[in-house]
Amino acid sequence: MLIGIIGLGDMGKVYAKAFAKAGYTVHGCDLPQNRAALEEELDPLGIKLIDDSKQVARISDLLIYSVEADRMEEVVAQSSGSAKYGAIIAGQTSVKHPEIAIFDKYLPADAQIVTFHAMHGGGFEPAGQKLILIRYRADDAAYQRMLDLFTSIGSDIVELADYQEHDHIVADTQAVTHVGFESMGTAWAAAGFFPWENASYLGGIDNVKILITLRIFSYKAHVYAGLAILNPYARHQVKRYAKSESELFKLMIQEEEKAFRERLYKARDFVFHESRKPIMLNDAVMDEFAFHGSAAERRPNSHLSILSMVDAWYHLGVNPYDNLIGQTPPFRLRLGIAEYLFKNEDLLEESIQTALYDKSIRGDDLEFHSAVREWSSIINYGDMEGYKKHFNQVQAFFSDRLAEGQKQSADMIRRLMKG
Numbered sequence: 001m002l003i004g005i006i007g008l009g010d011m012g013k014v015y016a017k018a019f020a021k022a023g024y025t026v027h028g029c030d031l032p033q034n035r036a037a038l039e040e041e042l043d044p045l046g047i048k049l050i051d052d053s054k055q056v057a058r059i060s061d062l063l064i065y066s067v068e069a070d071r072m073e074e075v076v077a078q079s080s081g082s083a084k085y086g087a088i089i090a091g092q093t094s095v096k097h098p099e100i101a102i103f104d105k106y107l108p109a110d111a112q113i114v115t116f117h118a119m120h121g122g123g124f125e126p127a128g129q130k131l132i133l134i135r136y137r138a139d140d141a142a143y144q145r146m147l148d149l150f151t152s153i154g155s156d157i158v159e160l161a162d163y164q165e166h167d168h169i170v171a172d173t174q175a176v177t178h179v180g181f182e183s184m185g186t187a188w189a190a191a192g193f194f195p196w197e198n199a200s201y202l203g204g205i206d207n208v209k210i211l212i213t214l215r216i217f218s219y220k221a222h223v224y225a226g227l228a229i230l231n232p233y234a235r236h237q238v239k240r241y242a243k244s245e246s247e248l249f250k251l252m253i254q255e256e257e258k259a260f261r262e263r264l265y266k267a268r269d270f271v272f273h274e275s276r277k278p279i280m281l282n283d284a285v286m287d288e289f290a291f292h293g294s295a296a297e298r299r300p301n302s303h304l305s306i307l308s309m310v311d312a313w314y315h316l317g318v319n320p321y322d323n324l325i326g327q328t329p330p331f332r333l334r335l336g337i338a339e340y341l342f343k344n345e346d347l348l349e350e351s352i353q354t355a356l357y358d359k360s361i362r363g364d365d366l367e368f369h370s371a372v373r374e375w376s377s378i379i380n381y382g383d384m385e386g387y388k389k390h391f392n393q394v395q396a397f398f399s400d401r402l403a404e405g406q407k408q409s410a411d412m413i414r415r416l417m418k419g
Helices: 012-020 031-047 053-059 071-081 096-106 139-152 163-191 204-217 221-229 234-253 257-271 283-286 304-314 322-326 329-343 347-358 362-380 382-395 399-416
Strands: 002-006 025-029 062-065 089-092 112-118 132-138 156-160
Touching: 002 012, 002 053, 002 221, 012 112, 012 362, 025 053, 025 132, 031 257, 053 071, 062 071, 062 139, 062 362, 071 204, 071 221, 089 096, 089 139, 089 156, 089 347, 096 132, 096 163, 112 139, 112 163, 112 322, 112 399, 132 221, 132 283, 132 322, 139 156, 139 382, 156 304, 163 204, 163 234, 163 304, 163 382, 204 283, 204 329, 204 382, 204 399, 221 234, 234 257, 234 304, 234 347, 234 362, 257 304, 257 329, 257 347, 283 329, 283 399, 304 329, 304 347, 304 362, 329 347, 329 399, 362 382, 382 399
Parallel strands: 002 025, 002 062, 062 089, 089 112, 132 156
Antiparallel strands: 112 132
16 A cells, blocks of 8 residues: 655654554655755655655555645645545544545545544654544445554554544543643743742642643644634533633632532542542652652642633533543543542642632632633634734743653653553
């Protein structure tokens, strides 16, 4: 099978290399200004660079579009008429509603559509990583070829029959998860401090928060903008997260302990029911991955971001453990630290008392509250450019530590996600 990849950015390159190493013939194209660098990187693996997308489409048995979501229609419109008869066509975008609509609009009737979504970033090899495979319009032989392909590179394949189910899961595992971490980063940037220099964010689950936040801001804004704005289910879930955060924050500043406690206990009993198989994060490993200071210096934290997520899951009726079939590392770790907090009676009680009565953390919680509102509004308005600008501003604040954060977060993910 001859594989063509249109778009050799971070993820396109990862899969081009994996397919070539598995013995497949791979070629592809990218923007002209990137060609020289790509040839230097990919030629040694036998991956051939082609002049344009039409030429790639014409000779490919499997044609993969690995381009930005907001450029997908333009690129498919340019090249789809050149697709080889009966070719398998796939997209690598993280939101499938617009991708499938584009394929329906432009692809020939004989195209076999089996699309996929790799649930990891460009810093990871595909082997052992979750990959969602979705059969949209394909015969058994074409679908089996795609299963065989991803099996050959070691992907942990999750098969879904419906792209709408995929987008439901991704709204939770990616869009809302990212907004939570983006809001933390935005709050720290607005307050003008790095969290690893503040005793309220030392050790344990705060190390996870910091490293995953840095990891998210080390990638490109368009990826997250597309996930949040183009997914038809994301706006509803993000709006619910913002509502949960706002309602909890009001109870906190009014010191309504009874209502606050009862609400959190209801959410805890729903989400962390005994029937759920726990993740059980290793607290020793979490303590190990710190930028500065030690857990011994830690001050109590309200963990409003985590309380809000669990409350939102409860009000949405979402069982996040079910969504582990489409997990990403940030989602698994977010669920893991939520589980760690809510199943540790002493830590949960400390969080409740801090949220209600510790004024030293109230300013940080106010910044977080404002940040959640900002992100929710941008997503609700469908403001793609506003999302990118907001993201890039926060990214600039953390710019000097993003490379280190990406490396440490990758190490932490590998350690914490074993088993």
